Amino acid sequence: MRLKSNLRRALITLVVLGVGVQFVPYGRNHAAPPVLGEPTWDSARTRELARRACFDCHSSETRWPWYTHVAPVSWLVQHDVDEGRAVLDFTAWTRPSEEASESAESVLEGEMPPRPYLWLHPSARLDAADQDALVQGLTRTFGSEATGRDGEGDGEGDGEDEQDG
């Protein structure tokens, strides 16, 4: 029964690996960084929609469902959250983000929230009306790269980072 014992060995190896990777420290620290301040949202509705669809990666109010504690999924999620907070953090508004003015566009183009995230987070899916409201609200709050409109929450001068592409 050569095949059977090989299969068994493979399964045991998988289980050992699967347990072993849980001990990698990366992706396990889910302590929330302090909330330092939020932008001046144009309305409570915009904030609520952003909280639903964006805050998991762009704030310190990340929700961590059980599978985000299980490697290797935890590594992917940690990476997204770290990178998301680095470019745009709605709860660390002491350092306004240059990317904020791309928010409306990113939603309009279906780039944000990222598709794979939506598969796992049905509550973050926005219907057409909600999506529209969020785009409008983000434009009013942060301005828009696409229209050159300047929002109130984003103190950066416009025209500084024109897109050349």
Ligand code: HEC
């Ligand atoms: C699953 C995590 C996740 C969610 C949820 C998410 N983002 Fe992001 N976002 C990222 C990551 C990671 C980056 C940086 C890398 C990239 O651009 O893909 C990013 C980048 C951005 C940028 C910078 C410009 C760009 O496109 O690179 C903007 C603006 C942005 N996100 C807005 C939003 C808005 C608005 C929402 C909610 C509607 C949202 N994001 C939801 C992970 C996320």
